[in-house]
Amino acid sequence: MVVKASRSLKASSTGIRRANRAVMVFATKIDLAAELEISRATVQNFFAEKPIGRENFHKICQALKLPWQEIADLTEEIETDPAEFEKQLSDDSNRSDFAFVPLPTPDLVQTLRQQIQVIIQQQCGSLRVLDMSQPRKLSKIYTEVKLLEKMSSRRWLNIPDLLKASVAIEDDRPCLNCIPQKPLPGFDVVEKHSKLMILGKPGAGKTIFLKQIAIECIEGNFLADRVPIFISLKDFAETPCRDFLHYITAQFATISTIAAQLALTVLIQGNALLLLDGLDEVGPGHRQSILQAVRQFVGRFHANQFVITCRIAAQDYLFEQFTEVEIADFDWLQITNFALKWFADRETSLCFRFMQALQQNRPIQELATNPLLLTLLCLVFEDSGEFAASRAALCKESLQVLLKNWDARRHIERSQAHQDLPLRHKEELLSHIALSMLERGDYFFRQKELEQFICDYRRRLPRAIVKPDDHVDSEAVLKAIEAQHGLLVERARGVYSFPHFIFHEYFAAQRIVSAANGPARERFLQRLVNHVTNRHWREVFLLTMEMLPDTACLVQLIEQKLDCLAQDASLQRVFSWLTQKTEAVSTTANAVELRSRYLELELGPLLDLADCVQLSQSDSLEGDLTLDRLLVRIITLARSLDRALEEAPDLFILTLAHALAHALVQALSCSLHVAPELALVLQALQAQLPLLETERAHAPQFREWWQKPRLAWTVQLRSVIVQYRNLGHDWQLTAHQKRLLQGYYRANQLLLDCLNYASVVTPTTLPKSQGMLLLPATKSQR
Template sequence: MAKRSLQASVEGIRKAKQAFKRKGWTQEYLAAEVSLETRQPIWKFFTGKPIDRHVFNDICFVLELDPLEIVQQATVSEFTTLDAPADITLNIDAIVLKMRSAQYEKIQAQCGTLHLLDIARPVSINDLYIDANIFEELTSNRWLEITALPRLDTDEFNRFGLNQLSQERVSGLEILTKYSKLIVLGKPGSGKTTFLQSIAISCNQGVFLPDYLPIFISLKHFCEDIQGRNQITLFKYLHEFLTNYGISEQELLTLLFHGRALILLDGLDEVTQEQSATIHNIISNFSEKFYKNNIIITCRLAYQIYKFQGFTEVEIADFTKPQIADFVDKWFLSVAHHSPAKAQTLAHKFMQKLELAENQQILELASTPILLNLICLFFKFIEDFPTNRCELYKQALDLLLIHWDEAKGIKRDQIDPDFSLLNKIKLFSYIAAVSLTQGDYFQSETKIQQTIAEYLCSLPNAKTDADALELKSAAVLKAIAVQHGILIERGRGIYSFSHLVFQEYFAAREFMTNTTSQTLQRFVKYLEAKSWYNVFLLSAEMLNPVDNLLQFLKQNIDKLAIQNAQIHEFINWLRQKSSIVSAAYHPAGVRAFYFSIALPLEHPLTCNQDLAISLDRRLAGNLAADLGLDLALTHALAVSLTITSDIFPQRFSALSLALDLRHLLTDQPSLQKSLQNLKNQLPLPNQGRDILKTWWEANGKTWTKELRTLIVANRQIGHNWQFNQQDLQQLQYYWNANKLLLDCLNRANNVTVKMRDWIESNLFLVSI
């Protein structure tokens, strides 16, 4: 057996000191470079004393020395037996060429295609792969202040930006050239295996490290192959495999000794807990012995891995919008097998729709490659995103919870024999409901463990011992974080759902599981909360029937109006005004139309006709006489109200034009005459700037008041409601609530005809 220690020869010490001097380092710095806590082994190395063999090798490596030239001759035979080929005269370049040629087809077959879920045929990796972006700093290592992170109910909350959080990205190629020992971490479905396959293919085809031999190993398959075998090493495993290709042990040793292998180890998280220590030792021993080689390991985030000496941990970043667009373009061409023109058309349509405000949730999911593939599948058949979002979200969750591991033949270690998949779903639902109720998206580790402990206490035969609950809740959190990627660590000790839409879906599921009157009453109290909007929509899709929820929503919307006397009066005017309009539009559409044009100029909803048009598309075209006239008069009043004496000369033409409504007043000669009289009171525009300015300063307010009085008397519009700031805010809430009710009605799958008619007839009316 070879000695565990080595020592430098006199000549070796001389060469080492020269190399050390060229580096310009101190012994303390050199010790840090080889991960030593003290410089004592460094001192021993330079004085020719024996030190641990792997430390000896590491020192030589960082000083860019050949250990064979440094080690004392008395021990060289032992060194050679274990760490170097017996015949160092072999031509390394010829060996690499031979082994690359022998392995070429194997690597192409092993790594050249992708097998996508629900796609019957494999896809060439070169046809679909998107260059990965990498975070050099792990999200779980970042120190973040949870109080500085945006809450759900703030305007700073950006759904798509959740996964960015000020992280700087670098390209995958840049990382590969910077580090020779890497552990690439990522969420489930983030593209870790695909990234590793692309590296193997790039090396195989001479694009990256063309003079290296790529070796791709699934650690799951490796564990299966070595099960029941004692004292197996990675070298022995490789030798057994390569023997079939005519590669001798001498040649493999020579290759590894010279560091000309690119070892790609995929799926460290797919190793069972009982195998993990063995696999760690096997990889560590191989890495220490053949330290010159490039080694890359992939693993899921949150997996409790042992540290590998000399390895740098990095993380695969989510897709950016340009990467999503690139993937979609390739998907419709290579996966859907459309013609280039058709693929480009569909991809453009896909991205256009993805950018719409109503599709923010889908854009958020699309940042994860595995979910983007699922979304493309949905889009392929209907050339649109599904109206029923619950089905899409459910399939996305099923993919992460079940199908992804099933497709890869992976069985994860169980959290607890009694903790079934249903219990996991119920736990996610409980966490989502609790956090959403508190207005939180980001939660501290302590807080989320408390929530998990509360859930565990509700289970049959639950243990109530505080210490046992604390330990179990911590174990459950770690397990569900690594197994499914639905809860992830955003920073050190800070967790959230990987996508906000999952939190919304699970929260809706929690509230809709028990739809008693009391539950619905508690639920609809969040009607005014912006962060609950999608939860209501998802709930409307889930419930069967949905009538009770819609009725509770309508009742609470009416209460919003009744509680404020000024708004109640405004809604009553809205009912009266719309009832005298002689136009065949949807009555609720007419009310929405007048609601928006009657608001003060400073209100953000003023003249916003989106909701009215959604109720009746005809409102987007040429308006009926009544509505056209009222809109024009409202505009004329608005122009007048915004004029000051300083700008009156410039705005004179606009005001005169706004009052020229003869084409709308053919049936109302009296009103036309009154408007003309008002217009005649204005000074002549050629009287000069100073005269115009003086006239408006003296008469502008009175003239505008007369215009308002005329409009109110003849058309019952243009009232000065004198809303205060609270009134304006309540009007916004009331509008949003009516829009939410309409959206819920449109998304509901199981609403009775009677309820639908009642809701549509009473939008923007108080019905209680």
């Protein structure tokens, strides 16, 4: 192949006319030659529109204070073999200075931008990852990236600090990626720093962000006075070339020699935007040479703007002039924007159903904070219209992407620090860590503890896998797992966690399932059942039930645990009442559902059961339950009035009073059909209430009435409800009994959920377990 390259330049006719005017500052053209220390013949050839050496052409134009690109005749170029052009480039670029190269004009910078626009669009304009059937245009799915100016792993925070930020509400599901700093728009940060190192977890969107920078720049929307140059460091490392200047100019020479020459000029004068992608993707055999090449290139052309991307923990070399930032996880707004763009060409309701499914499934929502895993979720939902029926299968697929598929599909070779551990053993190591830490109630763990886990685990492996004299630095293995798979993340200095709590839960369940298939089956299942009342273990139970080939043993152990919990006398008293109450209700509804609804109705506010997942979402219960709900509402409003009477404003007092009166009217109407004898008593209670007016002036009269006879009125109300509806009892439970009943209720809920998630349930197990829930011990007899 022959490319065009000019070792010589000649002036154009228009250029000579400008040069003849400019040379008037010299007495003669001979004086010009003497000042530049070049031969008179060279100057004569210049003004005769004959070719002269490029360096001398530049010198003459500089002396005349003329831009050489506007003087030279660039329409005629000499055909040169690539080897000659390479030699010329090497000769020029090895100079200690480039003072002979004139400043590029804005017009010429824009000319070069126009010439490379097609190449930038080809390099950066589309995206295809995972199981995409075809590439997608980047602009149609790109979502704004946000950056953290302070690296998470360099924060001086201890574990209590992280727990405080991660668990805002006691007993709530921990959010492991909560950050105390506000992320900034990515483009603002790039514009602010001339040397920027962008670090991120696997799948965080580093390459996509860098490509979008190149697209926005070439389209004139961002740093329009610069020429974007996008380089995949992995591709560069796989070429024999170790000089970025030669690599770049060779790429531009495929367009034209002028483009190659202008690229050199742009680099020398600092008008380029260098985007170096994937420092972590360089193979271990090339890593040192590439680091050296980057360092030399940045030092040589320091006036340009540089952005480098690399995975967190994979960067073992410090570029002193660079500011390091971290890509923040997606927040809910970014997830929404991504989904809107992804499903823009699909059925209108598909995006809405996707977002609704995410909102209802917080564990899966955690995965969506990673752009790569969010893409996986979109692909799954796009095919099926729902998330995988098996949450365990979705977790497994997500982990496979991070453990193997993402690198394998891009043919990336990583460090050998833990290559003696096959994929199965990496997962096993992580499952040991997950279960042990979760049993301790730890979501964050210190680096030294992890290193000890790694050391102990490797010692237990057979000699066929790890040689007895094979010493591997545990810290290096930990850093390799973090950098290569992102399954352990440094949240602060020396403090780690799993990237998402659902991964912590999945690995813990995986450890239990693998042990449950061996001789330690019952012991590990019992370890799980010991946490049946802990809401943080709910997902572990569900995932275990999904993955177990036979769930009968686990179901039996949960039932036995429930029976032990229910032995408390006060709980038996509650369950006995619950049985009496529900047996007196005439309905075709499921017995467990009915017991659950009445337990929530009677003790829900006392036990905070409103935060629990409902045992059933059916709305088929009417009649008795509707009346009882209204009566409980009247009691609740009366209590609220008691609490608000002293300090609440008049308008609020009247609002509560009107709500109470309205609820009483509704209850009276309902009781006429369900319990006529109760209706007469409610009418009498209604007659005792003072007439309520909307004006605030009547609030003092109502306050006065409520403070005097209200005690007798509320006592009578409660007495009536207890007598006629067996509701509204004063249980007088201790704090311990409240916690016990709350845990028991959640455990019953969990058992039902487990049975719904179970991969295999015997025909008799499901109805028996469901029918025995929330019964006193004398009736349950599991």
